[in-house]
Amino acid sequence: DSGVTQTPKHLITATGQRVTLRCSPRSGDLSVYWYQQSLDQGLQFLIQYYNGEERAKGNILERFSAQQFPDLHSELNLSSLELGDSALYFCASSARQADTLYNEQFFGPGTRLTVL
Amino acid sequence: LAKTTQPISMDSYEGQEVNITCSHNNIATNDYITWYQQFPSQGPRFIIQGYKTKVTNEVASLFIPADRKSSTLSLPRVSLSDTAVYYCLVTSGAGSYQLTFGKGTKLSVIP
Numbered sequence: 601d602s603g604v605t606q607t608p609k610h611l612i613t614a615t616g617q618r619v620t621l622r623c624s625p626r627s628g629d630l631s632v633y634w635y636q637q638s639l640d641q642g643l644q645f646l647i648q649y650y651n652g653e654e655r656a657k658g659n660i661l662e663r664f665s666a667q668q669f670p671d672l673h674s675e676l677n678l679s680s681l682e683l684g685d686s687a688l689y690f691c692a693s694s695a696r697q698a699d700t701l702y703n704e705q706f707f708g709p710g711t712r713l714t715v716l
Numbered sequence: 717l718a719k720t721t722q723p724i725s726m727d728s729y730e731g732q733e734v735n736i737t738c739s740h741n742n743i744a745t746n747d748y749i750t751w752y753q754q755f756p757s758q759g760p761r762f763i764i765q766g767y768k769t770k771v772t773n774e775v776a777s778l779f780i781p782a783d784r785k786s787s788t789l790s791l792p793r794v795s796l797s798d799t800a801v802y803y804c805l806v807t808s809g810a811g812s813y814q815l816t817f818g819k820g821t822k823l824s825v826i827p
Contacts, residue, residue, distance in 0.1 A: 602761070603757065604759075629723045633814060633815075640818055642817060643817040644801075644817070645814035645815060645816065648814055658814055678777075690759045690760075692759065694813075702775075704765070705762065705815060706762075707760050707761065708759055709759060710757070710758070710759055712757075
């Protein structure tokens with residue numbers, strides 16, 4: 601158990617819909633990262649938040665957005681869903697920031713999204 | 717970040733030592749080599765990280781030659797539960813912290 605929690609575990613929805621995935625980082629971790637894992641694209645970084653602020657963006661579509669709240673939990677919003685958005689979405693957290701040379705990330709169990 | 721190349725798959729018998737080699741020819745001076753393990757339908761899990769020479773922890777050893785253009789993850793006496801995908805990553809020592817995963821090596825441990 602990494603200490604990172606994600607809800608829901610599974611989500612089935614239809615094309616065109618909007619969903620929200622939730623992540624609670626490990627206690628004390630200030631950074632939250634979102635990753636998408638699909639069969640064809642592998643595991644890809646989407647976005648990072650640190651203490652409520654966006655820090656880095658990866659291959660995140662404009663239809664997707666995220667935020668980190670004052671209590672440090674994060675939500676990933678996926679809208680206008682397409683069949684190709686079906687994937688496992690992982691959240692990870694870490695405590696470290698810019699002045700460190702060590703960056704171990706702790707991954708949650710993931711949310712499996714199926715778009716029909 | 718430097719691109720990594722590792723074998724797509726490997727098979728090993730239980731009890732054997734497994735070595736997975738990764739090449740990262742364009743590694744930068746302040747980059748680290750990091751390995752993650754992923755079981756099916758689970759999030760990746762950090763195994764080990766190193767900069768040069770040898771690093772050992774309770775799970776694995778990591779060997780990095782002086783030129784740092786490659787690295788080898790060594791798993792001693794594997795068991796069936798070590799069947800997983802192993803990712804070699806080059807991670808920046810400073811700056812961006814997102815992890816860039818390649819395709820990984822699927823290790824199958826055979827009884």
